Amino acid sequence: MANLYYAKKEFRLAVDCYNKYVDSNFFDDEEWHRFLTHLEQSFIKVELGCRDLGPSLKKYHKEVYSIRMEDPLLRYLKEARNTYTHDIRDVVGGEPIPGAETFPHQAEIGFADGSFKSIISEAVPLYIRLRSVRDIKGNIYDPPSEHLGKKLQDIGDICEVGMLGLKFYDTYINDIENRFIKK
Numbered sequence: 001m002a003n004l005y006y007a008k009k010e011f012r013l014a015v016d017c018y019n020k021y022v023d024s025n026f027f028d029d030e031e032w033h034r035f036l037t038h039l040e041q042s043f044i045k046v047e048l049g050c051r052d053l054g055p056s057l058k059k060y061h062k063e064v065y066s067i068r069m070e071d072p073l074l075r076y077l078k079e080a081r082n083t084y085t086h087d088i089r090d091v092v093g094g095e096p097i098p099g100a101e102t103f104p105h106q107a108e109i110g111f112a113d114g115s116f117k118s119i120i121s122e123a124v125p126l127y128i129r130l131r132s133v134r135d136i137k138g139n140i141y142d143p144p145s146e147h148l149g150k151k152l153q154d155i156g157d158i159c160e161v162g163m164l165g166l167k168f169y170d171t172y173i174n175d176i177e178n179r180f181i182k183k
Helices: 005-023 029-049 055-070 072-086 158-181
Strands: 092-096 103-110 116-123 126-130
Touching: 005 029, 005 158, 029 055, 029 072, 029 158, 055 072, 055 158, 072 158, 126 158
Parallel strands: none
Antiparallel strands: 092 126, 103 116
């Protein structure tokens, strides 16, 4: 019996992580990394949960897999997740906002003897941008400039790339359910 429960659960977790990231007032790359992981797991768990649906689903899943490998945005999301999981490189980084004023930032530094020292430094507001990622074979995947043949509004924008990824996977999971399970 086909089961999309776990795929949908992973997808909901990806949505939650995306929303937490977008709604936060500060940059938290861990939320973005969790988003990437749950999004990839939603795809994997569709395949695992629907193994017994036979050759027609297998054919459809293969077609979607091909799209994931050929589409720059979907491939980037997959490779960014792999980089995060299997490498030490960051998949996102900050770029200073042109003309933005610096602001004071206070931090505490801890020392081995248990003491702390408070310091104040100047912080620069940043745009958080996607970085190029590299797979295990050394292939480089730049932040996508298009998705399913349409140009992105802002190359490297985490929010746009995340939202388009969510839309694709949501459609994929719903298609599986409507075409193969609810027949």
